[in-house]
Amino acid sequence: MPHATSPLRLGLTGGIGSGKSTVADLWRRAGLRVIDLDAHSRRVLDVPGDGVEDAVARFGEQFRTLGGTIDRAALARLVFADGDARADLERLVLSRVDIAVAAEEAEAARAGERVVVHDSPLLLEKHHEAEYRGVVAVLARREDRIDRVVRDRGKDRAYVESIMAAQVTDLERIRRADRLVLNTADRETLAARARHALDGMLAVLGTGPGDPGDSALR
Incomplete structure (x- = not known):
């Protein structure tokens, strides 16, 4: 019997409160297999x-x-x-x-x-980008990220800032990621930007019609 072909890997990352998990959920609901490394760690x-x-x-x-x-x-x-x-x-x-x-x-x-996507919050911090055919980073304004975590997770500002200090900066994400998703507006806009980034990555990888994710988020 022929061996199954290993799927192509995409990396998805972003700092705390950036909206990375929302993008991961959008891609997952569109039919892509998104592997949550943080969930496996927990x-x-x-x-x-x-x-x-x-x-x-x-x-x-x-x-x-x-x-x-x-x-x-x-x-x-x-x-x-x-x-x-x-x-x-x-x-x-x-x-x-x-x-x-x-x-x-x-x-x-x-x-x-x-295609599989690794949802990996520390992808860049651990210098793992070479393990992926492409890396997408989600970015958001610093104050929006803090407000989101304080509101949705019940953490205090000092906690969020301590996590941010241990993560790479957005300038590093811009420099090292292949594509960016800006989470600076409403959810509908985020979904459109996530679709654009994913479609761009899949086009570069050469996935053809009928492949998982080739019409993701349409």
């Missing part, structure tokens, strides 16, 4: 299993919740203050994320899908 510590057990073995039983998961807030306080602990946590989580992503990509290949 599952490692939020679902009882090998990931939780390895985390407890490394960091201590005090980080296990009554529900059998990891107290991520408590663990975050530790790893942000301890570089070695942070590196160990990243290795523990990312090794499992890689396995989960590979499984989704294999499923896409078996289904004959030509």
Whole structure:
């Protein structure tokens, strides 16, 4: 039997509050397979299993919740203050994320899908852009991003600004991404801009009529 062809990878990224997740949802509802790397990362510590057990073995039983998961807030306080602990946590989580992503990509290949999108908030911070045929970055005004996270997620301004400080700047996103989606108006405008960016990327990749995503968001 012939081997399934690996799908082409697109990367989607953006800073906190930029609207990246909204763009990912638009593309997903248009029929593209969007792999949420952040969701896979959370599952490692939020679902009882090998990931939780390895985390407890490394960091201590005090980080296990009554529900059998990891107290991520408590663990975050530790790893942000301890570089070695942070590196160990990243290795523990990312090794499992890689396995989960590979499984989704294999499923896409078996289904004959030509394109998959990695929704990856730290794509540029981790210098992973070379792993993709193209990278799309979502941009929004700084104050709009802060207001959105404070309003929708119940975080305070200091929290949002601390996350922003740890992420690359919009100038870096402009310099390193292949295409940009500006989230500076209403949702309808964002959808149109997301469609334009995706159609442009698919045209460059040469996906033909009938391929998954060739008429995405139309």
